[in-house]
Amino acid sequence: MSAAHEYEVDEGYDWPRPPVGGWTADDLDQLPNLPPHTELIDGSLVLVSPQTEFHMRTLRLLENSLLEQVPDEFDVFREFTVKLDKRNRPEPDVLVVRAGADLGPKRTRLHPDDVILAVEIVSEDSEERDRKVKPRKYADAGIVHYWRVEENDGLPVAYVYELDPATSSYVPTGIFHNRLTVGEPFPTTIDLTAINRRR
Template sequence: MSAAREYGLDDDYEWPRPPVGGWTADDLDELPNLPPHTELIDGSLVFVSPQTTFHMCTIRLLDTALFNQAPDEFDAYREFTVTLDKHNRPEPDVLVARVGADTGPKRTRLLPQDVILAVEVVSEDSEVRDREVKPRKYAAVGIPYFWRVEEANGLPVVYVYELDPATRAYVPTGIYHDKLTLAVPFPIDIDLTAINRRR
């Protein structure tokens, strides 16, 4: 079976070939037939593999908790892209942005100055991107907080980072098992074991 047919396309389908200099953030909205949740990293399209139950349940847990606990001036989003620059438009698994960010009903992305927290739940196919590439890019554009979530014995472990504005790099501030309790970017209290309640 051809790769095109796996995506419901006929065998004659031609996959998009990047232009000289790579794809741009604006191209992501214009290219036809892209799989859902396609990201743009350094001008290259990144297709997301099917996700695990752990990944999906962790995203739901964090998205719901952040949505419910965020003050009125913030909102939580799941799997929504952020245009970092011309050639980078990643899709954090969960993010928190300021209310009033120019989203509108037809917007497909946020800008980095509106985002205060980006969260990546590490998958087997995205380890390098989630652990190294994306945090470095989020820090470079000034996103103040970053969480990396790993799986240990079926539960999420949250690695919390805060931006050092002098170096434009993230500094680790804690590793959280079972319970995530933070004072910044706003008071947060999440029972990480709750991931198992509906499985």
């Protein structure tokens, strides 16, 4: 199956060709006909594979759970890009942001200073990015909290990290099976076994 068919564009579609040096974060808003949830990593476009049921259910569980528990000074976004620097604009699956970060209804990106927590749900095609590339970039940008969520026997397992300001890198603060309970960035408890329950 061709990429054009996969992304529902004509076979004759002229895929964007990167300029010398790669795309910039600002280019992402100007490129026509990009598939939904296209990210920019190191100046290259990253097209997202079709979403699995595990990914969709985990995303819904995390978003709803965080929305129920988030204090008024924060808000929860899903699948929204963050301009980390000139050549990096990833799209975390779930974000906790400062409530005052809202710059208007037409904005298409957050600044890393707005982001308190970035959450990535690992897919088969994103393992390397979610385990190594994105955490390094989020830490370099000063995002204090990072959660990586992976599937194990059909259930989510949450790997929780916090930024060490002395090294500007993440340190693990816990691995959570069945129940995620943390005190930062705000007290949160999530029943990870509830992935298949309807809300």
